Amino acid sequence: MDAKDQPQAKVTRSIVFVTGEAAPYAKSGGLGDVCGSLPIALAARGHRVMVVMPRYLNGSSDKNYAKALYTAKHIKIPCFGGSHEVTFFHEYRDNVDWVFVDHPSYHRPGSLYGDNFGAFGDNQFRYTLLCYAACEAPLILELGGYIYGQNCMFVVNDWHASLVPVLLAAKYRPYGVYRDSRSTLVIHNLAHQGVEPASTYPDLGLPPEWYGALEWVFPEWARRHALDKGEAVNFLKGAVVTADRIVTVSQGYSWEVTTAEGGQGLNELLSSRKSVLNGIVNGIDINDWNPTTDKCLPHHYSVDDLSGKAKCKAELQKELGLPVREDVPLIGFIGRLDYQKGIDLIKMAIPELMREDVQFVMLGSGDPIFEGWMRSTESSYKDKFRGWVGFSVPVSHRITAGCDILLMPSRFEPCGLNQLYAMQYGTVPVVHGTGGLRDTVETFNPFGAKGEEGTGWAFSPLTVDKMLWALRTAMSTFREHKPSWEGLMKRGMTKDHTWDHAAEQYEQIFEWAFVDQPYVM
Ligand SMILES: Nc1ncnc2c1ncn2[C@@H]1O[C@H](COP(=O)(O)OP(=O)(O)O[C@H]2O[C@H](CO)[C@@H](O)[C@H](O)[C@H]2O)[C@@H](O)[C@H]1O
Numbered sequence: 158m159d160a161k162d163q164p165q166a167k168v169t170r171s172i173v174f175v176t177g178e179a180a181p182y183a184k185s186g187g188l189g190d191v192c193g194s195l196p197i198a199l200a201a202r203g204h205r206v207m208v209v210m211p212r213y214l215n216g217s218s219d220k221n222y223a224k225a226l227y228t229a230k231h232i233k234i235p236c237f238g239g240s241h242e243v244t245f246f247h248e249y250r251d252n253v254d255w256v257f258v259d260h261p262s263y264h265r266p267g268s269l270y271g272d273n274f275g276a277f278g279d280n281q282f283r284y285t286l287l288c289y290a291a292c293e294a295p296l297i298l299e300l301g302g303y304i305y306g307q308n309c310m311f312v313v314n315d316w317h318a319s320l321v322p323v324l325l326a327a328k329y330r331p332y333g334v335y336r337d338s339r340s341t342l343v344i345h346n347l348a349h350q351g352v353e354p355a356s357t358y359p360d361l362g363l364p365p366e367w368y369g370a371l372e373w374v375f376p377e378w379a380r381r382h383a384l385d386k387g388e389a390v391n392f393l394k395g396a397v398v399t400a401d402r403i404v405t406v407s408q409g410y411s412w413e414v415t416t417a418e419g420g421q422g423l424n425e426l427l428s429s430r431k432s433v434l435n436g437i438v439n440g441i442d443i444n445d446w447n448p449t450t451d452k453c454l455p456h457h458y459s460v461d462d463l464s465g466k467a468k469c470k471a472e473l474q475k476e477l478g479l480p481v482r483e484d485v486p487l488i489g490f491i492g493r494l495d496y497q498k499g500i501d502l503i504k505m506a507i508p509e510l511m512r513e514d515v516q517f518v519m520l521g522s523g524d525p526i527f528e529g530w531m532r533s534t535e536s537s538y539k540d541k542f543r544g545w546v547g548f549s550v551p552v553s554h555r556i557t558a559g560c561d562i563l564l565m566p567s568r569f570e571p572c573g574l575n576q577l578y579a580m581q582y583g584t585v586p587v588v589h590g591t592g593g594l595r596d597t598v599e600t601f602n603p604f605g606a607k608g609e610e611g612t613g614w615a616f617s618p619l620t621v622d623k624m625l626w627a628l629r630t631a632m633s634t635f636r637e638h639k640p641s642w643e644g645l646m647k648r649g650m651t652k653d654h655t656w657d658h659a660a661e662q663y664e665q666i667f668e669w670a671f672v673d674q675p676y677v678m
């Protein structure tokens with residue numbers, strides 16, 4: 158978009174994102190994509206935007222921080238029985254201040270949150286440091302010559318950042334600091350809440366009377382033994398209680414989190430905060446995800462000339478060692494190998510699906526059981542199935558472009574980005590109709606009011622039979638109804654998935670937050 162066409166915010170603010178990850182510095186999934194692109198979209202609309210995240214040095218991500226300079230600012234954080242020194246690094250890029258909190262606990266091999274042995278045992282400590290540091294950053298860092306100051310909107314993402322609104326309410330506002338600031342909690346995934354034993358509460362450096370904000374009691378069935386009282390502290394709950402506004406990453410999910418089925422134990426609390434709870438569907442970074450310019454693709458294409466997509470498919474088949482055939486439907490899956498993503502359904506469906514004339518490629522990492530299954534399935538169906546175990550952004554782009562169909566049988570999906578990338582690339586999504594997938598994928602209807610309608614298939618309920626039915630319907634449309642298939646591709650490609658619309662909705666939420674008084678106990 159030309160700068161002159163860029164819509165501007167009616168009211169501009171100082172906005173401080175706090176997150177466990179942001180692309181391209183560090184990414185384990187969709188949280189990284191959103192925190193790497195929404196801040197840039199808000200800055201383009203005229204806001205002053207800072208993103209605060211850890212400076213992870215794990216060997217593979219170190220180079221991503223190469224342009225971030227040491228600020229010479231050090232602070233000491235009183236928690237976990239000591240005083241822990243952290244420092245800040247800074248890079249100004251795309252009109253955003255990227256601020257990296259540096260501490261030895263962020264320097265270790267593995268992924269962001271764990272390694273082959275599971276989640277790191279000191280994650281509560283690591284993200285407590287992040288939250289304290291994020292509260293100090295706007296007060297002490299002179300970025301471009303000026304501090305951000307006390308009149309900020311803190312956008313706290315998921316549990317890693319959830320102590321921020323608690324700290325604002327418990328440790329700053331009582332002393333007259335940050336009374337003009339507000340906070341918005343963005344829930345990307347309720348499955349991760351940052352829950353640890355109640356005995357860790359004194360480590361957090363919070364006043365004893367604030368225990369209730371984080372207090373969490375596991376239901377009896379989830380306790381380990383008869384004497385276990387299930388008492389815990391829950392970071393995400395702390396933010397649900399103390400944030401001024403709460404946003405989920407789709408409207409569908411904002412309703413689901415208030416139900417017993419989707420609320421992961423927080424449904425009653427979230428229902429009690431319905432008046433400040435909204436859903437905003439994520440956008441995508443169309444500089445990064447654009448089939449006309451994508452640097453990861455061997456060929457480029459657009460809605461006006463799809464010939465490059467067929468070439469991308471042939472190159473992908475070659476790369477994967479699959480027979481190069483235009484007529485066979487190529488199905489893709491990309492994602493974390495996690496219970497959330499419904500990999501077990503794919504596993505159950507594969508023997509039946511492999512009886513069809515089809516090709517299937519999966520890219521993912523996570524649960525070692527599914528990683529092993531992907532490897533062994535590849536050797537069982539040499540001409541039809543490929544399981545790429547690992548995390549590779551370029552491969553994810555090539556699969557998104559080269560496939561005909563993208564499968565997402567997620568058990569729950571707060572928004573989902575891969576179906577948005579797929580549509581942008583003319584790849585037709587077949588998804589479980591849940592959360593953001595239901596909000597963004599419209600099931601194909603050959604007899605719509607204006608003729609053919611829809612951008613894919615959203616099946617429900619989540620059963621192997623229903624998923625196979627949706628895939629077979631998609632595959633027969635691909636084979637036997639070429640004009641309809643092209644219509645599906647083109648409707649997906651011409652949908653507006655840019656961040657601007659979502660950014661405008663975030664601005665509205667921020668305005669509402671500033672109309673209300675901030676949270677105080
Ligand atoms: N092995 C691999 N190699 C390369 N890339 C890989 C990969 N595995 C995953 N990815 C990438 O990670 C991202 C995944 O994003 P999603 O939104 O689909 O799910 P995720 O559950 O991580 O995010 C959570 O947060 C986001 C953001 O709000 C919500 O959309 C979502 O519903 C919620 O669960 C995509 O960019 C995908 O390409």
Ligand SMILES: OC[C@H]1O[C@H](O[C@H]2[C@H](O)[C@@H](O)[C@@H](O[C@H]3[C@H](O)[C@@H](O)[C@@H](O)O[C@@H]3CO)O[C@@H]2CO)[C@H](O)[C@@H](O)[C@@H]1O
Nearest residue numbers: 185186187188189270271275276315316345346349493
């Ligand atoms: O962007 C992908 C997701 O990243 C985040 O989820 C991570 C989560 O916040 C981490 O805590 C960790 O989860 C571990 C969990 O804490 C632990 O109890 C155990 O269940 O293992 C989990 C996996 O190690 O890793 C998650 C990523 O795998 C973010 O919060 C989500 O919104 C994003 O979907």
